[in-house]
Amino acid sequence: MELKEALVQLDQLQRKMYAYQVASSSLYLDATTVAPRDTAEGRGVALGILAGERHKLFSAPQAGELLDGLWEQRDELDHAVRRQVEELRRSYAQLTRIPADEYMEYAMLTNEADSVWHRAKEENNFELFRPVLEKLVAFNIKFAGYYDASKAPYDALLNEYERGVDMEYLDGFFATLRQRIVPLLRAIGEKEQPDDAFLRRCYPVDAQRKFSDYLMEVLGLDRAHCTIGETEHPFTLEFNNKDVRITTHYHKDNVDFSMYSVIHEGGHAKYELGIADQLQYTCLAGGVSMGVHESQSRFYENLIGRSLPFIQAIFPKMKEFFPEQLADVTAEQFYRAVNKAQPSLIRTEADELTYCLHVMVRYEIEKQLIGGTLAVKDVPETWNRLYKEYLGVDVPDDKRGCLQDSHWSGGSFGYFPSYALGSAYGAQMLRNMEQDMDVWGPVSRGDLSQVSAWLGEKVHRHGGLMEPADVVKNACGDFDPTVYADYLEKKYSALYGL
Amino acid sequence: MELKEALVQLDQLQRKMYAYQVASSSLYLDATTVAPRDTAEGRGVALGILAGERHKLFSAPQAGELLDGLWEQRDELDHAVRRQVEELRRSYAQLTRIPADEYMEYAMLTNEADSVWHRAKEENNFELFRPVLEKLVAFNIKFAGYYDASKAPYDALLNEYERGVDMEYLDGFFATLRQRIVPLLRAIGEKEQPDDAFLRRCYPVDAQRKFSDYLMEVLGLDRAHCTIGETEHPFTLEFNNKDVRITTHYHKDNVDFSMYSVIHEGGHAKYELGIADQLQYTCLAGGVSMGVHESQSRFYENLIGRSLPFIQAIFPKMKEFFPEQLADVTAEQFYRAVNKAQPSLIRTEADELTYCLHVMVRYEIEKQLIGGTLAVKDVPETWNRLYKEYLGVDVPDDKRGCLQDSHWSGGSFGYFPSYALGSAYGAQMLRNMEQDMDVWGPVSRGDLSQVSAWLGEKVHRHGGLMEPADVVKNACGDFDPTVYADYLEKKYSALYGL
Numbered sequence: 001m002e003l004k005e006a007l008v009q010l011d012q013l014q015r016k017m018y019a020y021q022v023a024s025s026s027l028y029l030d031a032t033t034v035a036p037r038d039t040a041e042g043r044g045v046a047l048g049i050l051a052g053e054r055h056k057l058f059s060a061p062q063a064g065e066l067l068d069g070l071w072e073q074r075d076e077l078d079h080a081v082r083r084q085v086e087e088l089r090r091s092y093a094q095l096t097r098i099p100a101d102e103y104m105e106y107a108m109l110t111n112e113a114d115s116v117w118h119r120a121k122e123e124n125n126f127e128l129f130r131p132v133l134e135k136l137v138a139f140n141i142k143f144a145g146y147y148d149a150s151k152a153p154y155d156a157l158l159n160e161y162e163r164g165v166d167m168e169y170l171d172g173f174f175a176t177l178r179q180r181i182v183p184l185l186r187a188i189g190e191k192e193q194p195d196d197a198f199l200r201r202c203y204p205v206d207a208q209r210k211f212s213d214y215l216m217e218v219l220g221l222d223r224a225h226c227t228i229g230e231t232e233h234p235f236t237l238e239f240n241n242k243d244v245r246i247t248t249h250y251h252k253d254n255v256d257f258s259m260y261s262v263i264h265e266g267g268h269a270k271y272e273l274g275i276a277d278q279l280q281y282t283c284l285a286g287g288v289s290m291g292v293h294e295s296q297s298r299f300y301e302n303l304i305g306r307s308l309p310f311i312q313a314i315f316p317k318m319k320e321f322f323p324e325q326l327a328d329v330t331a332e333q334f335y336r337a338v339n340k341a342q343p344s345l346i347r348t349e350a351d352e353l354t355y356c357l358h359v360m361v362r363y364e365i366e367k368q369l370i371g372g373t374l375a376v377k378d379v380p381e382t383w384n385r386l387y388k389e390y391l392g393v394d395v396p397d398d399k400r401g402c403l404q405d406s407h408w409s410g411g412s413f414g415y416f417p418s419y420a421l422g423s424a425y426g427a428q429m430l431r432n433m434e435q436d437m438d439v440w441g442p443v444s445r446g447d448l449s450q451v452s453a454w455l456g457e458k459v460h461r462h463g464g465l466m467e468p469a470d471v472v473k474n475a476c477g478d479f480d481p482t483v484y485a486d487y488l489e490k491k492y493s494a495l496y497g498l
Numbered sequence: 499m500e501l502k503e504a505l506v507q508l509d510q511l512q513r514k515m516y517a518y519q520v521a522s523s524s525l526y527l528d529a530t531t532v533a534p535r536d537t538a539e540g541r542g543v544a545l546g547i548l549a550g551e552r553h554k555l556f557s558a559p560q561a562g563e564l565l566d567g568l569w570e571q572r573d574e575l576d577h578a579v580r581r582q583v584e585e586l587r588r589s590y591a592q593l594t595r596i597p598a599d600e601y602m603e604y605a606m607l608t609n610e611a612d613s614v615w616h617r618a619k620e621e622n623n624f625e626l627f628r629p630v631l632e633k634l635v636a637f638n639i640k641f642a643g644y645y646d647a648s649k650a651p652y653d654a655l656l657n658e659y660e661r662g663v664d665m666e667y668l669d670g671f672f673a674t675l676r677q678r679i680v681p682l683l684r685a686i687g688e689k690e691q692p693d694d695a696f697l698r699r700c701y702p703v704d705a706q707r708k709f710s711d712y713l714m715e716v717l718g719l720d721r722a723h724c725t726i727g728e729t730e731h732p733f734t735l736e737f738n739n740k741d742v743r744i745t746t747h748y749h750k751d752n753v754d755f756s757m758y759s760v761i762h763e764g765g766h767a768k769y770e771l772g773i774a775d776q777l778q779y780t781c782l783a784g785g786v787s788m789g790v791h792e793s794q795s796r797f798y799e800n801l802i803g804r805s806l807p808f809i810q811a812i813f814p815k816m817k818e819f820f821p822e823q824l825a826d827v828t829a830e831q832f833y834r835a836v837n838k839a840q841p842s843l844i845r846t847e848a849d850e851l852t853y854c855l856h857v858m859v860r861y862e863i864e865k866q867l868i869g870g871t872l873a874v875k876d877v878p879e880t881w882n883r884l885y886k887e888y889l890g891v892d893v894p895d896d897k898r899g900c901l902q903d904s905h906w907s908g909g910s911f912g913y914f915p916s917y918a919l920g921s922a923y924g925a926q927m928l929r930n931m932e933q934d935m936d937v938w939g940p941v942s943r944g945d946l947s948q949v950s951a952w953l954g955e956k957v958h959r960h961g962g963l964m965e966p967a968d969v970v971k972n973a974c975g976d977f978d979p980t981v982y983a984d985y986l987e988k989k990y991s992a993l994y995g996l
Binding site: 015016018019022023026027029030033034035036037038039041042043045046047049050053223224225226227229239240242243245280281 | 513514516517520521524525527528531532533534535536537539540541543544547548551721722723724725727737738740741743778779
């Protein structure tokens, strides 16, 4: 095939993939926001067909031939197109290495697993989930071999979520965190906790909505390209770099939940909105990896949003939205309250300091499950032991223990570490940013434009054009988990007077 | 191909068409409700590709061969499947008779026409729209020949919107209406008009929202399968018979606009929700025609919603939502106000009596345009002359004249008559319903369940299983426009004491 014709076909293939993605995303957004309650069946029929068509399109031999043909002429391709071909070939190889019948069987299994997990969690019944989890683990071990038989199975899975990351990398990372955070947390346990009762006063939803609008303005999110909706669980959904939606959830008696959800999802949105126009409608038009995406959301949420200069900057305005609730509260008191560190049971409710310990528990368990050294039936016991060891808490039941997350029932093994990596990447970005410019002067005036510009230049605009590891290197320098540990130690020592 | 295998393929083909339809509808719903303002481009790319894939799927020779093969074995098919094959063959033939390049050119033209029309209307500049309208008319004359060369062009177009309806049928229909309504309207013009100023008091949007919820309850719309949203222009969107959405628009100084929008769209929704389960995910799973669909929306809106028994039934509750606004108003006064009949310029704001006259103007103009006896440049003059003749009003400008509707710019010629036909069908359904049961006793108690059951049995459940004309016959008996004229004459003579 002529190169010119092949490039046209490459463009068409990617635009079709984009269209199927947009269609599914739109249905998902609808389902989680305004769809009537009992409408899952018809939507499921449509989603199944769209997923099938997308799979057929991309696993067709023509697609493989097109990509191989382009790869042979890779020296003729410009950089962005070459990267597209490289990425697509990798995805194509992965998809087509899984036998079609196993792919179908697995899709049915994860579909079933989701509802079984929901029921098991509701009924606090691990035994119900156990046989499904066993099948999921077995499938993932097998798939790991399809992805890369030269690697240990868990390394092959990790590589799918954060390319270039393996157990060696993570063992070092988590060992550093464990050595530094566990003693820090013990020391904090002996100190007096700040008063955070005022966070639980009554904050009317309407006032919280206006506060969200204000936060989006502070974040520099253009409402002509990014809206905010309301869902059970907050999320970010991107259609393209001109159309991103974030959602939050308002709790009347909890002002910081939505506040930090908006800032967190806003960080994801900034990333997607900042990707270069030239990458649109290609496979490179999205955040490069889970870890890098989390680095952006957590950067805005924790490094900026939970900093004293930022809180001091927005607090006068915040008092206008909640004049009675915050009448007797200072910015400094608010800062201390939203940075209260204490061991807890639920990952999604954990504070900045303990969050990584929750992830670490999951990492250890996944490593052993996929490595074949831990049986599924022993997961609850191991979970509870590790929570005691890392966080010092007793897990009262599996509902608040190993059944709390949806990831495994969705078939994701190797995903959790990205959350912790993102936090660590963020801390290194902050260090580098501080070396490049005055970060806190503008932030203390509520001006995030320079922070955004730095992240835009170092991370956002590249989308998937660079390898994840190169984006990290570009923005963080060499990965060094002590930077993150130092950041945490400094922040929490000051907060708790250690 | 074996019959069994062919039936599986038929099912798959229809489910794929359903999935593409669902995807486009979801994007449309999103665009009109929550999407950020400047996001049309990326959505347009996705919609274009989805439409192209759908077109490719359905115009492929394999689809034609499958349908022909099934048609040859039609004696083996059960009734519903046979109807599906019949309908799909008709659509396939129509689609494939239009040469691909003309189809593409026309899609681009209507896309362009939409924005040109918007601008022309805004600037009150018919000359801007004229060249585009000329092309649209020329295309439609050509397409009419593809649809059915044995028919006069306008008859071929009418047949696409309301199968079985032609100019002879409509000439008789509209002549009857003209002869009866025009003198009636003149007589009303000499009578005193009811006071309707209270409809324009301040009705807070929040109270109107609660009122909408109540109306949906009265209509018997199950919120687990039907939600109400807010858009610039009200509409109904159906995904399947378990998932329908209606929208309304709230005007603070206009209580009846949203009220009758909800009841109107609610009528469309009742139809879609009432279609039999066995037709789901087939081409028969939808209202059978535009005219029959309008018969249902207008039945609920006008024949029920604007009747005295209905208003008396809901008025006490309505006063709870708007206690101050309606403090000095009786149900009878409200009934008279929402049935005020007077000539006006804008079709979508017209009352029940004059609505058909607006449609008639458009019918006369379309007939001549497609028949080749009226030049596009003469449309404004003809429009204004007919408005004077039928409605007795002087059209001050084209913005409030021949540029007011979006239909022609969307490429729809032959669509308008369905609106008037729907009203007439509704009146005949009411007459038959009254012969079958006590309609007004339950309605006067706010109970629409029996009305809904009658329509469900006679119209809704059949979906596209019968021909439009057979549905009309089933629910109305032989079409006789004097029934509708009698209904209007009786209602308005009483209202105005003629």
